[in-house]
Amino acid sequence: MILSMTGFGKATAAIPNKKITVEIKSLNSKQLDMSARVPASFREKELELRNILAERIVRGKVELLIYTESVGIETTVSLNIPLMAAYKEQVEEMARQLGIAWPDDWYSVLLRFPETVKSDVPATMSDEEWQTLRQVTEQAIDQLMQFRQKEGQKLEAFFTERVNRISDLLGQVAPFEKERVAKIRARLEENLAKIDTVSFDKNRLEQELIFYIEKLDINEEKQRLSQHLSYFKETMANGFGQGKKLGFIAQEMGREINTLGSKSNNADMQRLVVRMKDELEQIKEQVLNVM
Structure with a gap:
């Protein structure tokens, strides 16, 4: 069964005085494109978390969001005003030297600088927090993979x-x-008959007609397209990691359909080819979501 690259997973766990929540979202992408928003106290484990996600998620545009909530304890937060004053002075000096305007919203500018907000929350994580964070991340990945599997079933039925x-x-x-x-x-014979002043060898005409009609023969294109259609289904049955291959097969299907259209020389056949192209375009659009 194929898997979709679209997915969402969320898991939460509580340890003494803290609740940890992990959310993971994924969309389609040619490779693994990952972004992460991690609390400062967990930053030391961000690379390890990325490796865990990369090993299991493999492909997609992935967003990892981790947030914590203090439970049962009071925390103290304060602004480092002397440091903010120093930042403000430097920004004003920069503006004067560069000849640019001062910021309209000093609050948002100054609060972005490092260490302007002080908190009594520990800056590093304990072993218990790391084990819980890892477990919750795995649970969120499990949910995301289940989501991908369900979406993959829908895609397989669609294809x-x-x-x-x-x-x-x-x-x-x-x-x-x-x-x-x-x-x-x-x-062709009717048009030639209209030309009274031209004589032609009927045997040679027969040979040329046969040659011309052979060039319009579409048996090979029909056979190859039929094979591609069967191969597409077989590839879907192979399951995980077939997205790129399905995309290649769809391209080959398109080549054969286009050749059928160019050789058709018949309005009814052309209409059938247009309908084939419409179905194929829908396949190409959705195959981008396949792992």
Whole structure:
């Protein structure tokens, strides 16, 4: 079964005096693109957390959000006003030297600088906090992977329906294929008959007609497209990590459908080809979400 790259997972755990919550979101991406928002006290473990996510999530645009909440204790937060005054003085001097305006909102500017807010919350994490954080992160990943699996089931049903439709449309080509050859031959002979001043060898004309009609033959394209449709289904059945391969197969399907259209020489066949292209475009759009 294929997996989607879209997913969401959330888990929470409580330890004495603190509640830890981990949220993980993922969207489609060609590779692993990860961003993280981690409390300062957990920053030392951020690289290890990223490695845990990378090993299990593999691909996607991933956002990791960790936040904590103090439980049952009072914390003291204070502003480092002397440091903020020093920052403000330097910003004003920078503005004068560069000839630019002072900030409109000094509060938001100064609060972004490091160490302007002081707290009595420990700046480092304990072993108990790390073990809990790791466990909660794994639980959030489990939820995200379950979400991806459910979305993958929907994608597989979607792809199967579209592939079957293309296969049905391909089967409808045959009657028009025979009809168009007779029409092309009749049209060429009719046009030649209108030219009274030109004589031609009928045997040579027959040979040229056969050569021309052979160039419009679509049996190979039909066979290759049918094979690609079967291969697409087989690849889906292989499960995890087939997204890029499914994308390549969809491209090959597109080549064969385009060739069918260029060789059609028949309005009814062309309409079938347009419908095939519509189904294929929907496949190409959604295949970007497959792991």
